[in-house]
Amino acid sequence: MHILTMDDLTNEDMLQLLHQAGIYQQSIEKIPDSYYAxxxxxxxxxxxxxxxxxxxxxxxLNVLSFDAQTASIQKGESLYDTVKTLEAxxxxxxVIRHGEDRYFDQLEGRVKLSIINGGDGMGHHPSQCLLDxxxxxxxxxxxxxxxxxxxxxxxxxxxxxxxxxxxxRLGAKVQFSGPEAWMDGELLEMGNYINFDKAVEVSDVLxxxxxxxxxxAFGQSFEKAEYHALYGLTAERxxxxxxxxxxxxxxxxxxxxxxxxELVECERSRIFKQMTxxxxxxxxxxxxxxxxxxxxxxxxxx
Amino acid sequence: MHILTMDDLTNEDMLQLLHQAGIYQQSIEKIPDSYYAxxxxxxxxxxxxxxxxxxxxxxxLNVLSFDAQTASIQKGESLYDTVKTLEAxxxxxxVIRHGEDRYFDQLEGRVKLSIINGGDGMGHHPSQCLLDxxxxxxxxxxxxxxxxxxxxxxxxxxxxxxxxxxxxRLGAKVQFSGPEAWMDGELLEMGNYINFDKAVEVSDVLxxxxxxxxxxAFGQSFEKAEYHALYGLTAERxxxxxxxxxxxxxxxxxxxxxxxxELVECERSRIFKQMTxxxxxxxxxxxxxxxxxxxxxxxxxx
Amino acid sequence: MHILTMDDLTNEDMLQLLHQAGIYQQSIEKIPDSYYAxxxxxxxxxxxxxxxxxxxxxxxLNVLSFDAQTASIQKGESLYDTVKTLEAxxxxxxVIRHGEDRYFDQLEGRVKLSIINGGDGMGHHPSQCLLDxxxxxxxxxxxxxxxxxxxxxxxxxxxxxxxxxxxxRLGAKVQFSGPEAWMDGELLEMGNYINFDKAVEVSDVLxxxxxxxxxxAFGQSFEKAEYHALYGLTAERxxxxxxxxxxxxxxxxxxxxxxxxELVECERSRIFKQMTxxxxxxxxxxxxxxxxxxxxxxxxxx
Numbered sequence: 052m053h054i055l056t057m058d059d060l061t062n063e064d065m066l067q068l069l070h071q072a073g074i075y076q077q078s079i080e081k082i083p084d085s086y087y088a089x090x091x092x093x094x095x096x097x098x099x100x101x102x103x104x105x106x107x108x109x110x111x112l113n114v115l116s117f118d119a120q121t122a123s124i125q126k127g128e129s130l131y132d133t134v135k136t137l138e139a140x141x142x143x144x145x146v147i148r149h150g151e152d153r154y155f156d157q158l159e160g161r162v163k164l165s166i167i168n169g170g171d172g173m174g175h176h177p178s179q180c181l182l183d184x185x186x187x188x189x190x191x192x193x194x195x196x197x198x199x200x201x202x203x204x205x206x207x208x209x210x211x212x213x214x215x216x217x218x219x220r221l222g223a224k225v226q227f228s229g230p231e232a233w234m235d236g237e238l239l240e241m242g243n244y245i246n247f248d249k250a251v252e253v254s255d256v257l258x259x260x261x262x263x264x265x266x267x268a269f270g271q272s273f274e275k276a277e278y279h280a281l282y283g284l285t286a287e288r289x290x291x292x293x294x295x296x297x298x299x300x301x302x303x304x305x306x307x308x309x310x311x312x313e314l315v316e317c318e319r320s321r322i323f324k325q326m327t328x329x330x331x332x333x334x335x336x337x338x339x340x341x342x343x344x345x346x347x348x349x350x351x352x353x
Numbered sequence: 354m355h356i357l358t359m360d361d362l363t364n365e366d367m368l369q370l371l372h373q374a375g376i377y378q379q380s381i382e383k384i385p386d387s388y389y390a391x392x393x394x395x396x397x398x399x400x401x402x403x404x405x406x407x408x409x410x411x412x413x414l415n416v417l418s419f420d421a422q423t424a425s426i427q428k429g430e431s432l433y434d435t436v437k438t439l440e441a442x443x444x445x446x447x448v449i450r451h452g453e454d455r456y457f458d459q460l461e462g463r464v465k466l467s468i469i470n471g472g473d474g475m476g477h478h479p480s481q482c483l484l485d486x487x488x489x490x491x492x493x494x495x496x497x498x499x500x501x502x503x504x505x506x507x508x509x510x511x512x513x514x515x516x517x518x519x520x521x522r523l524g525a526k527v528q529f530s531g532p533e534a535w536m537d538g539e540l541l542e543m544g545n546y547i548n549f550d551k552a553v554e555v556s557d558v559l560x561x562x563x564x565x566x567x568x569x570a571f572g573q574s575f576e577k578a579e580y581h582a583l584y585g586l587t588a589e590r591x592x593x594x595x596x597x598x599x600x601x602x603x604x605x606x607x608x609x610x611x612x613x614x615e616l617v618e619c620e621r622s623r624i625f626k627q628m629t630x631x632x633x634x635x636x637x638x639x640x641x642x643x644x645x646x647x648x649x650x651x652x653x654x655x
Numbered sequence: 656m657h658i659l660t661m662d663d664l665t666n667e668d669m670l671q672l673l674h675q676a677g678i679y680q681q682s683i684e685k686i687p688d689s690y691y692a693x694x695x696x697x698x699x700x701x702x703x704x705x706x707x708x709x710x711x712x713x714x715x716l717n718v719l720s721f722d723a724q725t726a727s728i729q730k731g732e733s734l735y736d737t738v739k740t741l742e743a744x745x746x747x748x749x750v751i752r753h754g755e756d757r758y759f760d761q762l763e764g765r766v767k768l769s770i771i772n773g774g775d776g777m778g779h780h781p782s783q784c785l786l787d788x789x790x791x792x793x794x795x796x797x798x799x800x801x802x803x804x805x806x807x808x809x810x811x812x813x814x815x816x817x818x819x820x821x822x823x824r825l826g827a828k829v830q831f832s833g834p835e836a837w838m839d840g841e842l843l844e845m846g847n848y849i850n851f852d853k854a855v856e857v858s859d860v861l862x863x864x865x866x867x868x869x870x871x872a873f874g875q876s877f878e879k880a881e882y883h884a885l886y887g888l889t890a891e892r893x894x895x896x897x898x899x900x901x902x903x904x905x906x907x908x909x910x911x912x913x914x915x916x917e918l919v920e921c922e923r924s925r926i927f928k929q930m931t932x933x934x935x936x937x938x939x940x941x942x943x944x945x946x947x948x949x950x951x952x953x954x955x956x957x
Contacts, residue, residue, distance in 0.1 A: 079387075085683075087709065098438055101417055105389065105442045108415045113712045115705055116418055116720055128907040136702055136906070139930035140709045302438070303430040326441035381689075400740055403719055407691065407744045410717045418720055604740070605732040628743035 052343035053166040054336055055155045056175040057217045064339070065217065069185050071335035072328065079334075081111035086341055089115040089137050092148045092169065098302060099169055099178070102326065103146045106333035115142060131157055138164040144340055165340045173207050178336060179301055180213035182329040184221070186321050187256055189328070190297055195222035200250040202228045202282060203260030203309065206235040210260060210301050215241045226250060229260070229282050247281070251288045259284060259300045259309045275308050284310045289317065297321050354645035355468040356638055357457045358477040359519045366641070367519065371487050373637035374630065381636075383413035388643055391417040391439050394450045394471065400604060401471055401480070404628065405448045408635035417444060433459055440466040446642055467642045475509050480638060481603055482515035484631040486523070488623050489558055491630070492599055497524035502552040504530045504584060505562030505611065508537040512562060512603050517543045528552060531562070531584050549583070553590045561586060561602045561611045577610050586612045591619065599623050656947035657770040658940055659759045660779040661821045668943070669821065673789050675939035676932065683938075685715035690945055693719040693741050696752045696773065702906060703773055703782070706930065707750045710937035719746060735761055742768040748944055769944045777811050782940060783905055784817035786933040788825070790925050791860055793932070794901055799826035804854040806832045806886060807864030807913065810839040814864060814905050819845045830854060833864070833886050851885070855892045863888060863904045863913045879912050888914045893921065901925050 053059065060068070074080075088107045092100050107114045115137075130149065137145055144165045147154070152172035159166075170176045184194075191197055199218055205211045205227050215225045215238055225242035227234060228250045251257065262278060279285065284298065289311075292298075298310070298320045306312040315322060355361065362370070376382075390409045394402050409416045417439075432451065439447055446467045449456070454474035461468075472478045486496075493499055501520055507513045507529050517527045517540055527544035529536060530552045553559065564580060581587065586600065591613075594600075600612070600622045608614040617624060657663065664672070678684075692711045696704050711718045719741075734753065741749055748769040751758070756776035763770075774780045788798075795801055803822055809815045809831050819829045819842055829846035831838060832854045855861065866882060883889065888902065893915075896902075902914070902924045910916040919926060 087712070089705075097419065097435075101391075101419060101439070102442050104417055105444075108389070108417070109387075109443070115708055115712070117701065117705065118420075118722075127909070129910075132907055132910075133701075135927060136930055137705070139927040140706050140934050141713070141931070142709075303434055305429070306431075306434075323437060323441040326438055327443070330442050399721065399737075403693075403721060403741070404744050406719055407746075410691070410719070411689075411745070420722075605736055607731070608733075608736075625739060625743040628740055629745070632744050 052340050052347065053155070053159065053168075054177050054340060055159070055166065055168045057177050057180055057213050057220075060177070062220055065181070065184065065221070068181055068332065068335045068339060069188055071338060072181075072185050072331040073189075075109075075331040075334045076328075079109050082338060082341065086112045086143045087115060087141055088112045088144045088146065088337070089117045089142045090146045090169070091117055091119055091133070091137075093119045094148050094150050094170070096148055096170065098326070099148065099329075102329045103167075103169065103178070103333050105330050106337060109330065110334050110337055112144075112337065129157075130154060131161065134158055134162050134164070134166075138162055143344065144337060165344050167336055167340060170209055172209075173212075174209060175213050176209035177213060178329065178333050179210050180217050181332040181336065182325055183210070183214055183258070183299060183301075184217060185328045185332050186299060186325050187218075187223075187297075189324075190321070191255065193222075194218060197223040197255045198226065198253060199223050199256040199258060200226040200228050200245060200254040201258045201260065202247060202250065204233045204263060205229060205238055205260070206233050207263060208260050210258075211235075211238060214258065226254070230278075248288070251284070252291050252293070255293065255296050257284065257292070257296065257298050259298070259304075261301060261303065262305055262308055275305070279308050279311070283308060284314055286311055286314065289314055289319070292319065299325060302326065354642050354649065355457070355461065355470075356479050356642060357461070357468065357470045359479050359482055359515050359522075362479070364522055367483070367486065367523070370483055370634065370637045370641060371490055373640060374483075374487050374633040375491075377411075377633040377636045378630075381411050384640060384643065388414045388445045389417060389443055390414045390446045390448065390639070391419045391444045392448045392471070393419055393421055393435070393439075395421045396450050396452050396472070398450055398472065400628070401450065401631075404631045405469075405471065405480070405635050407632050408639060411632065412636050412639055414446075414639065431459075432456060433463065436460055436464055436466070436468075440464055445646065446639060467646050469638055469642060472511055474511075475514075476511055477515050478511035479515060480631065480635050481512050482519050483638065484627055484634045485512070485516055485560070485601060485603075486519060487630045487634050488601060488627050489520075489525075489599075491626075492597075492623070493557065495524075496520060499525040499557045500528065500555055501525050501558040501560060502528040502530050502547060502556040503560045503562065504549060504552065506535045506565060507531060507540055507562070508535050509565060510562050512560075513537075513540060516560065528556070532580075550590070553586070554593050554595070557595065557598050559586065559594070559598065559600050561600070561606075563603060563605065564607055564610055577607070581610050581613070585610060586616055588613055588616065591616055591621070594621065601627060604628065656944050656951065657759070657763065657772075658781050658944060659763070659770065659772045661781050661784055661817050661824075664781070666824055669785070669788065669825070672785055672936065672939045672943060673792055675942060676785075676789050676935040677793075679713075679935040679938045680932075683713050686942060686945065690716045690747045691719060691745055692716045692748045692750065692941070693721045693746045694750045694773070695721055695723055695737070695741075697723045698752050698754050698774070700752055700774065702930070703752065703933075706933045707771075707773065707782070707937050709934050710941060713934065714938050714941055716748075716941065733761075734758060735765065738762055738766050738768070738770075742766055747948065748941060769948050771940055771944060774813055776813075778813055778816070780813035780817050782933065782937050783814050784821050785940065786929055786936040787814070787818055787862070787903060787905075788821060789932045789936050790903060790929050791822075791827075791901075793928075794899075794925070795859065797826075798822060801827040801859045802830065802857055803827050803860040803862060804830040804832055804849060804858040805862045805864065806851060806854065808837045808867060809833060809842055809864070810837050811867060812864050814862075815839075815842060818862065830858070834882075852892070855888070856895050856897070859897065859900050861888065861896070861900065861902050863902070863908075865905060865907065866909055866912055879909070883912050883915070887912060888918055890915055890918065893918055893923075896923065903929060906930065
């Protein structure tokens, strides 16, 4: 059992995960048996890595430290051989982040440990998606009837892709906004493009994406101030948002670019709430995967 | 509740911490509840980091690994946002070392987790100070009446600053020695400058500071051998020390510079004893902070 | 009590370790007391480091994280002072890998913590040796009468050195094969050189060594394909191996160089089995060292 993309989960699975995450929010129940987890982050992401590690420790899993920067993979070892090694030494579940799109295609069906995708290239990021779903569900208790606008660099965003698909499957209306050059033809089949100044007035959820300095040479197409003026949440725009609507962002926020500095922790911001939920959702994912795994083992035995 | 500088502690707090550290020296008592600690070291310091981690593990805390070198802070995230993230995912206490003087000013009053300062720029280093106090207290059972000389790069030393202040508050007589160009006007208000050859004869404690190759271009002002001849503890000088006086150093020692190689582990050296005490003192600090925190939580509840 | 080279172990010790490793393979028994381990890897080796860490965690040891890359040793601290520091803060057993041959000579007799050698320069690698012995013993239940051929870069291999000596002591016949320029005069006193095409037909165990790109400039003496044709296990050669003979490799394998890609996981390959055994053997080594240590402590007390 792996969780690689949101397609690995039925709508029922998703709701079950949100339910379990909600239980973990109330109180932590440790997993009885001794399981071993390893986190393989070939791209930097302290936030996601720390969150998974916290989830693992709260569950009572043993966590093997693994520094992908100094790993044998630097000696030319393939990802398959690295993962197979972890399997051989007794790792039950590996969380992997890797810069290559669908890195997991070379692993699926060939390894016995479970894989949770911590982000692949410009592809998928299911744990971020689930924590966003949890945050929205906590707020509105349903997805049907909600209008959610995803704003920013749609084309290069794992978050945009996973979220748009999952939200649509669960019945929400998804829209996109931001620089038109950053839109994505395939994703636009799932929702319309909407002018940002209109979006702030009609959305239940504004989901702002990080402008990735790493991918875009700022100054070429946009200056920071210009981006903020055109597509950032300014104090003026925040005032025009509907009364119960909320503001989300996967973080880290470029303060003063996507969102005005003073609005990052405003009343309708759920940005730090998202991080807190991230731990509970990841606990639910780990439990889900390990339970399926245990069930499969018993099947093999009988 | 934070411990950022020695000013955060009353004399009573200090003595209570030393008492608690002494108890931990006798036997380890685990903290009952599940607390989570993270160590954020933006400057290299294996010694202090390992010591805090050992203290956390001996207490039974969960320790989140955090590699500041690959952290999101590298993507331009502020220290505030990084710490806020750790708070959001459930960290109770963060130990932070940072190159910037008073980095904690941007955090105080804005975060709910507790911070223990593991060293800020050329400012403060309270855990080092407390372990030095513990080592002196074990030896002499009091501070009043003691003469303590701090020797070396007074101006750039966190250790000198914290120790001089705390020792004076506790009633000891503090003196400074070393190259006159490395003295510090503000600190000299707390004690006199004394010629090193005189200091070795009248001090109960010689507290040698590390010559920081990182900060001083050796060879410019001093050659190593020249420093040793002028301000280092040579075999000849050691013989002139009073019978019960002791030798301290925050380590790592530049053997043959501050202290002759063969004296690093001599009978009056407490250098490795200081490291051992460091774990007990840090356990006491962690317990102190977490207990105050717990007390505050209950206040909020009632 | 240290384990630095295979010479630190009698034949009885070795067999006892294999026996204990076999018990750990059946079920894990935790060590009752609270021990602290640290892994100091000054050379990259994710595989060995992860395996030791897994062994430590399965035993219930506390593991102190230690990043040798950012350690104080970078400030010029000696290995002795680093290890002495770990001892001072309470570490019971340190696993050390270091690029210098016999780095442990500067430590032996001077430190109280126990050292397990995780590999020194081109010298020794006892845990790899023991896991190889375990794998062979599992297969053939004895060493006497076995013919084992070690193939490849004999001269630069810690594995070759440790294994040849231990296997010979336990009664096996050891042979060497591979490029003649890579043979080693001293080791050849322990066994004959044999033509590789002959070796595949007469060996119970083919122990292939990694071609170390790090040490050899490929393309100078051998092209990869040429090495494979001359000294690699091809499909054709594998067919000529005796029916019950097995294939071993310390990994990571250069697929298509030492071994044809499709043979790495063939039926007679024990390569991933070796990794699994590595955890059990390291558990046995840790227990062995800690028990001797405990016995010595009690001797001191009485």
